[in-house]
Every structure is written in structure tokens, then in C-alpha cells.
Amino acid sequence: MKRIYDFSRSPAERNYTIADLQALKGSGKKLSMSNPANADELRACIEAGIDLLVVWESQIEEVRQIAPTHFAGVSSTWAQFGSAQEIMDHAFDMMRKGGDMYYTLRSFDVMEMLAKEGIPVQSHIGLIPTFSHYCGGLRGFGRKADEAMEIYKTLKRMEDVGVFAVEAECIAEEVLEAVNDKTSIVTFSLGSGMAGDVIMSFVADVCGEASEEDTPPKHAHAFGNVGRLHKQIHEERVAALGEFHREVVAEKFPYASTNIGMHAGEKEKFLEALDKWTPTHQ
The missing domain is CATH 3.20.20.60 (Phosphoenolpyruvate-binding domains)
Known part of the structure; x- marks a missing residue:
């Protein structure tokens, strides 16, 4: 050097x-x-x-x-x-x-x-x-x-x-x-x-x-032979996107495991508050 x-x-x-x-x-x-x-x-x-x-x-x-x-x-x-x-x-x-x-x-x-x-x-x-x-x-x-x-x-x-x-x-x-x-x-x-x-x-x-x-x-x-890997990556990408599309169309995705839920008991409180809420202005 x-x-x-x-x-x-x-x-x-x-x-x-x-x-x-x-x-x-x-x-x-x-x-x-x-x-x-x-x-x-x-x-x-x-x-x-x-x-x-x-x-x-x-x-x-x-x-x-x-x-x-x-x-x-x-x-x-x-x-x-x-x-x-x-x-x-x-x-x-x-x-x-x-x-x-x-x-x-x-x-x-x-x-x-x-x-x-x-x-x-x-x-x-x-x-x-x-x-x-x-x-x-x-x-x-x-x-x-x-x-x-x-x-x-x-x-x-x-x-x-x-x-x-x-x-x-x-x-x-x-x-x-x-x-x-x-x-x-x-x-x-x-x-x-x-x-x-x-x-x-x-x-x-x-x-x-x-x-x-x-x-x-x-x-x-x-x-x-990086070209082979590029091809494999492309095929894997197409397969994954296709499966995502099919699950969305079938109304299966998002899965329960990917969703966020409210803490226990909070849904009821929210829905009750939602029902009671009235806008104060138009």
C-alpha cells in the first residue's frame, strides 16, 4: 500500500x-x-x-x-x-x-x-x-x-x-x-x-x-453462473407474487397471523364509544 x-x-x-x-x-x-x-x-x-x-x-x-x-x-x-x-x-x-x-x-x-x-x-x-x-x-x-x-x-x-x-x-x-x-x-x-x-x-x-x-x-x-441464480430469483419472485394475488382474490389474505388485534376488552369499549359518538359540527 x-x-x-x-x-x-x-x-x-x-x-x-x-x-x-x-x-x-x-x-x-x-x-x-x-x-x-x-x-x-x-x-x-x-x-x-x-x-x-x-x-x-x-x-x-x-x-x-x-x-x-x-x-x-x-x-x-x-x-x-x-x-x-x-x-x-x-x-x-x-x-x-x-x-x-x-x-x-x-x-x-x-x-x-x-x-x-x-x-x-x-x-x-x-x-x-x-x-x-x-x-x-x-x-x-x-x-x-x-x-x-x-x-x-x-x-x-x-x-x-x-x-x-x-x-x-x-x-x-x-x-x-x-x-x-x-x-x-x-x-x-x-x-x-x-x-x-x-x-x-x-x-x-x-x-x-x-x-x-x-x-x-x-x-x-x-x-x-450468476445468470442461473438471477433466473431462479425471478421464478421465485413470480411464484410468490402469484400466490399472494390468488390469496387476495380468494379473500384469504391477510392471514390472522399477520394482522394486529386490539388488547383484550378494548374492542367492546371502542364499539360502545363509537355508537355513542355524535359529531359536534357538520
Whole structure:
């Protein structure tokens, strides 16, 4: 555990710092990363030993309460803000609240603007679902040499503007293997092979939360079967609600055991008082 001052200048500790992640290059060490969506998933990640977290803006304060020492990146969406100043303000707000890096899909100019202010910037290469409309849908990237070269050029351009880390999503594994040591950028591999400095996967994919009707992406590997439990919980919920409905319709519920009764002798007193009571005004 490293002693630090966080970006609000408060004393803190972190399991990993920016420098630690940068030192992963060539070390042979791999870290795990996932994206808890709520407090229960966050606690599960911590108890399971997941190294790094990435969360949405609404979660960062909760993360700092539940996992005060865990490295946590904060995400923003592409269309969340219209102006560079709004993005800058949001980034500073997220860092003040305990973020350790700031994810953005915006332009190189915006990335450079944030980096120049000392904000550790994370971006994205390969498959970017937000932009899948422009590239023919959800697909793998870098399977052809010319596209692989464009990935490398983009990575180097990001490096030039000060980007600290990227999510490398659905890139041919040979491409990430070839370029990873040619950049100082820390790579988070999501479906892009073992060459990434950090191996990332979504909580829902790891835990096997997809329903039987869903088709998980190629990079998703279920290490559990939480989906089965979700289905069982749903079936139990439907059964319980159905039984409740039938008992109400049959005028059997509420049961005597669930009702509250008056103390002995009080009913008679109440009914007598009720019969005698007359309103004093209309």
C-alpha cells in the first residue's frame, strides 16, 4: 500500500499508483480490472482481490467509502458534455471526489488539455461501441495490416498528447503484442489478448450473468453462473407474487397471523364509544 495525497490534497493510500501502472511495462506482471456497477458488486470485487476498478461518476464517492485504497478510474460518456470547459470541470470534480484517472473518448485536443492540467487521462482504441455505427457494427479490429497500423498510429498520437492509459478493446492479439512495448501508454486489454499490461473484463461477463437468450461477446468468458441464480430469483419472485394475488382474490389474505388485534376488552369499549359518538359540527 502506497501513501499518497489524492487530487483534493487529502492524505490517502492506494494499492496502485500511476507510477506503479507505468512500471508494468516489461515487468511480466499482470493486473486485473473490472467495472462494479453497485455497492454489492464493488464489495465482491474487493473481496475477490481485483486490482483496479473503473466506475461511473455517480459511484466514485461510494467507492471511496467502501474501497478507500483501491485505484479507481472514473468514466464519462462521449456525448455527456458539449464544451471543452464542461469536460475540464467534470474531470476536476471527479478527481476531487477520489478518482485516480479520467476516461474520455473526446478529441486529441481535449485529451491534451486534460493531460496538461495533470489529469491522468485514459482513452480507448480498437472497438469503441459508441462509434460502432461508423465501422460497420460491433467487430474485431486490426485483423488486416493496414487497420493494425492505424491502431498503432492512433496509440502514438494519444501518447504524444499525454494520454496515460487506454482500453484496448477487441484488437487482434498479434497487434497488441507487437505494439505494447512500443508505447509508454498503459494498456487495459479487453478481448485483445495477453499482451496488455492490465487484463480487463466486465463484472457481468466474469460472473456469467447473461440470460440464456443473450449472445455474449467473443471476449466474454463466464467464470461463474450468476445468470442461473438471477433466473431462479425471478421464478421465485413470480411464484410468490402469484400466490399472494390468488390469496387476495380468494379473500384469504391477510392471514390472522399477520394482522394486529386490539388488547383484550378494548374492542367492546371502542364499539360502545363509537355508537355513542355524535359529531359536534357538520
